Amino acid sequence: MIPVFRLGYVTFFSKNVEAMVSYYTNVLGCKVVEQAGNGTVYISNGFEHHHIVIHPSQHSFMEGIGWQVHAQMELKDAQRLLREEGIFSELIHDKQPGVVEQLELQDPDGNKIFLYHEMEYSSPGYSEVGIIPNKLGHLSISVKDAPKNVDFYHQILGFHKTDQILDVANFLTCNEDHHTLNIIQGKKSYMHHIAFQLRNPGHQYSSSDILMRHNIPTIWGPSRHTAGHNIASYHLDPDKHVIELYTDMDKYIPQLNIMEPRPWHKEKPLRPKKWETFEYWETQFSDILPSVEEWKMDRPKQVLPL
Numbered sequence: 001m002i003p004v005f006r007l008g009y010v011t012f013f014s015k016n017v018e019a020m021v022s023y024y025t026n027v028l029g030c031k032v033v034e035q036a037g038n039g040t041v042y043i044s045n046g047f048e049h050h051h052i053v054i055h056p057s058q059h060s061f062m063e064g065i066g067w068q069v070h071a072q073m074e075l076k077d078a079q080r081l082l083r084e085e086g087i088f089s090e091l092i093h094d095k096q097p098g099v100v101e102q103l104e105l106q107d108p109d110g111n112k113i114f115l116y117h118e119m120e121y122s123s124p125g126y127s128e129v130g131i132i133p134n135k136l137g138h139l140s141i142s143v144k145d146a147p148k149n150v151d152f153y154h155q156i157l158g159f160h161k162t163d164q165i166l167d168v169a170n171f172l173t174c175n176e177d178h179h180t181l182n183i184i185q186g187k188k189s190y191m192h193h194i195a196f197q198l199r200n201p202g203h204q205y206s207s208s209d210i211l212m213r214h215n216i217p218t219i220w221g222p223s224r225h226t227a228g229h230n231i232a233s234y235h236l237d238p239d240k241h242v243i244e245l246y247t248d249m250d251k252y253i254p255q256l257n258i259m260e261p262r263p264w265h266k267e268k269p270l271r272p273k274k275w276e277t278f279e280y281w282e283t284q285f286s287d288i289l290p291s292v293e294e295w296k297m298d299r300p301k302q303v304l305p306l
Helices: 017-027 075-084 146-156 201-213 290-297
Strands: 004-014 031-035 041-044 052-056 061-069 090-096 099-106 112-116 135-143 160-165 169-173 181-185 190-197 220-224 231-236 242-247
Touching (some): 004 017, 004 135, 017 031, 017 052, 075 090, 075 099, 135 146, 146 181, 201 220
Parallel strands (some): 004 052, 061 112
Antiparallel strands (some): 004 061, 031 041, 099 112, 220 231, 231 242
């Protein structure tokens, strides 16, 4: 299997690049590192060249996901492994600034996957305005065939399976975080949400104040989940993508197949399991805001943010 160990970046197409850049810089607290001649904008959350890439388009949707691969496996060897599994991939060079070499392929649902070893440390560093998350933490995708996609990320890219909620949500990780990827069984393919890690619950509360200063309502939370036990809140960016801000996520110890113990765990030790509920605090999802209704219109009714 290919030793993926980190979520590196996410690429988007956007029909309103200017609004998205304003959101990521003034609200979320990231920095623009570079803007290409074709209008593509590269945005960093820390010190690497980019964590978010926004391409201008007539439509808004997630294009692909960049996963960092351990240097113990050369990308050409990863390509050979993929070929043996019947998966087409292309080794590309200098397609993105900051990344010299990447392996481009698709997951079973057609999402672009970019595998790479290194990215330049060419960002100006953390911002001093906005929410300023610690890092890009995880991604949630809705797919038409969840078992097939779970097998791909588990068997091909080496992700560990952690938890499951009902027959809807499947949590996987490529490092010690409870999940770096959440695969949801849906009726169609789209990005369910993208999540950024905050420092602590106090940072969580202040982030909601910052959002409201920009007239961005919190559509759900703060609330503690069951799977992962992270305290999370959700809002919408200008392209109506769901953004999760979270803290306090469980740490997974693969050698023991347990979650690092926490005082609020009801089971000790807590092992990967199938949960029957979404909420630890039983917080209800609010559907009273027009923006929420607009968001829900284009998504499977049975799926809530996770």
